[in-house]
Amino acid sequence: MVRVLISVPKRVKRGEAFDVKLLISHPMESGQRRDDMGQAIPRDIINSFVCTFDGDEVLRADLFPAIAANPFLSFAVVVQESGTLAMTFTDDHGAVQTETASVTVE
Amino acid sequence: MSRLPSWCPWPFLQGGPASLVLAGLLALTVAPASAADKRSGYQDASPETQAMQDDDAANPGFLWVQQGETLWSGRVGNANRSCADCHGAAPATMRGVAARYPMFDARLGRPITLPQRIQQCRVERQGAAPLASESDALLGLTAYVGLQSRGMPMQVAIDGPAQPSFEAGKALFTTRQGQFNLSCAQCHDGLAGQRLAGSVIPQGQPNGYPEYRLEWQGMGSLERRIRNCLVGVRAEPFAADAPELADLELYLGWRANGLRVETPAVRP
Amino acid sequence: MLRRRFLVLAGSGLLVPLAPIRPVNATPAQVAALIAELVGDAQIRDERVKLDLPVMVENGNSVGMTVTVDAPVADLRSIDVFAEGNPLPHVVRVRFGPHAGAPRFATRIRLATSQTVIAVAKLADGSCWRDSVDLLVTLAACID
Numbered sequence: 217m218v219r220v221l222i223s224v225p226k227r228v229k230r231g232e233a234f235d236v237k238l239l240i241s242h243p244m245e246s247g248q249r250r251d252d253m254g255q256a257i258p259r260d261i262i263n264s265f266v267c268t269f270d271g272d273e274v275l276r277a278d279l280f281p282a283i284a285a286n287p288f289l290s291f292a293v294v295v296q297e298s299g300t301l302a303m304t305f306t307d308d309h310g311a312v313q314t315e316t317a318s319v320t321v322e
Numbered sequence: 323m324s325r326l327p328s329w330c331p332w333p334f335l336q337g338g339p340a341s342l343v344l345a346g347l348l349a350l351t352v353a354p355a356s357a358a359d360k361r362s363g364y365q366d367a368s369p370e371t372q373a374m375q376d377d378d379a380a381n382p383g384f385l386w387v388q389q390g391e392t393l394w395s396g397r398v399g400n401a402n403r404s405c406a407d408c409h410g411a412a413p414a415t416m417r418g419v420a421a422r423y424p425m426f427d428a429r430l431g432r433p434i435t436l437p438q439r440i441q442q443c444r445v446e447r448q449g450a451a452p453l454a455s456e457s458d459a460l461l462g463l464t465a466y467v468g469l470q471s472r473g474m475p476m477q478v479a480i481d482g483p484a485q486p487s488f489e490a491g492k493a494l495f496t497t498r499q500g501q502f503n504l505s506c507a508q509c510h511d512g513l514a515g516q517r518l519a520g521s522v523i524p525q526g527q528p529n530g531y532p533e534y535r536l537e538w539q540g541m542g543s544l545e546r547r548i549r550n551c552l553v554g555v556r557a558e559p560f561a562a563d564a565p566e567l568a569d570l571e572l573y574l575g576w577r578a579n580g581l582r583v584e585t586p587a588v589r590p
Numbered sequence: 591m592l593r594r595r596f597l598v599l600a601g602s603g604l605l606v607p608l609a610p611i612r613p614v615n616a617t618p619a620q621v622a623a624l625i626a627e628l629v630g631d632a633q634i635r636d637e638r639v640k641l642d643l644p645v646m647v648e649n650g651n652s653v654g655m656t657v658t659v660d661a662p663v664a665d666l667r668s669i670d671v672f673a674e675g676n677p678l679p680h681v682v683r684v685r686f687g688p689h690a691g692a693p694r695f696a697t698r699i700r701l702a703t704s705q706t707v708i709a710v711a712k713l714a715d716g717s718c719w720r721d722s723v724d725l726l727v728t729l730a731a732c733i734d
Contacts, residue, residue, distance in 0.1 A: 221388055223379035233663075233691030237379040243539065246700065248677050273687025275695070282673055282681040284652040284698040285539035286382040291684075292663075292691030368648040520728030521648075536649035537730050590649045590730065
């Protein structure tokens with residue numbers, strides 16, 4: 217389980233885009249580094265991110281080792297009614313984690 | 323003819339009246355910054371790095387703050403006690419606290435840093451094992467407490483019993499060390515604002531710790547940063563929690579007095 | 591143990607922190623091939639995409655990047671970013687769905703060295719658009 221900080225506005229307008237910002241606590245080990253004995257440190261990253269709103273897709277991202285540690289993602293969402301944003305991350309071990317955030321349309 | 327002071331980085335410029343003038347000029351530049359000249363490392367960072375710090379939703383330090391906030395309410399140890407059980411709500415009770423650290427601990431007879439104080443509470447009042455040095459948990463708690471002083475001016479006291487430690491810290495700051503034979507003051511007082519390779523040399527102010535450092539790709543304490551500096555001049559770093567480090571942090575804290583706390587800061 | 595290791599490394603005159611030891615970097619030709627595979631037969635034009643990256647990178651470990659496409663978001667299918675000078679040139683692929691609110695994506699990326707970074711956008715009509723930034727990455731003066 218990685219720590220996630222999701223930033224969603226408290227209230228949004230129907231049909232008007234709003235920004236979602238995400239911080240994920242993860243070292244995103246690129247597989248390019250070596251330890252002080254010269255041994256390669258194996259790759260270990262979050263490789264996939266999917267955001268849905270009430271089950272319909274907002275966007276999906278394939279992440280590669282060039283994504284910086286403690287990934288920051290920011291994108292815009294548009295909705296017609298209140299509902300739930302679900303954010304799912306998958307890592308190189310196949311572990312899947314989903315975080316949710318409510319969206320309230322005023 | 324007087325020799326140039328030992329802290330002069332250009333030892334070959336010795337002798338002659340010109341060197342006296344130069345020595346005088348260097349003395350001016352190597353003096354500690356006055357209140358008006360104090361610059362937070364924030365000001366020497368790029369606009370992109372500043373923007374990362376300015377937006378709480380984009381500042382990776384808040385991942386640790388979030389962890390600290392959770393730990394604040396967690397009951398641990400033989401006493402089964404949380405920070406909140408004694409200290410209540412941190413935004414109220416911890417307001418301004420971090421700005422006064424390091425502070426002199428009468429019982430220990432020496433300065434204590436904020437992470438050390440947190441460890442002290444853990445061991446003595448919660449009856450729990452100390453957290454690992456530089457662990458996410460300790461950084462998280464320190465960042466969470468530090469956040470409650472954000473925006474407030476640093477107010478580190480060096481009077482009374484803290485004086486000898488302060489003097490020891492100041493001596494460390496101005497003494498040449500390591501294979502490169504450099505003192506902290508030479509770069510961070512004398513050459514601050516100029517460049518070393520591609521980077522601007524900051525004054526080395528501690529007002530944003532624990533901070534997220536892009537070079538670390540993570541969060542770290544002031545102690546970790548000082549360790550890096552010592553390695554940087556090829557000096558033997560002090561052991562973790564060495565008294566010399568507390569003395570130096572006390573001096574650095576006093577030197578930063580008046581600068582606003584920026585915890586959790588973001589730095590290159 | 592750690593201290594002895596430290597002294598051995600320090601004594602060698604080279605203090606090696608956790609850092610890549612000269613990995614093989616990608617080439618512009620490799621990236622061109624990846625882009626050709628992505629784009630297929632479509633023509634790729636240097637318009638409509640704005641790749642926002644600083645030209646002077648303060649620290650290659652974490653560089654803020656925003657890609658914006660001048661097209662209605664409903665028409666935007668994907669954005670791909672490539673870094674010609676990284677060991678692994680593919681940085682990210684983003685695919686946009688029905689609830690995407692703007693033709694834009696932001697993240698922070700790693701850049702190994704001074705290089706050209708390229709963003710390619712594909713629209714629903716199959717057209718492909720591109721922007722690139724040539725940037726400078728310096729090593730930190732004080733490692734770790």
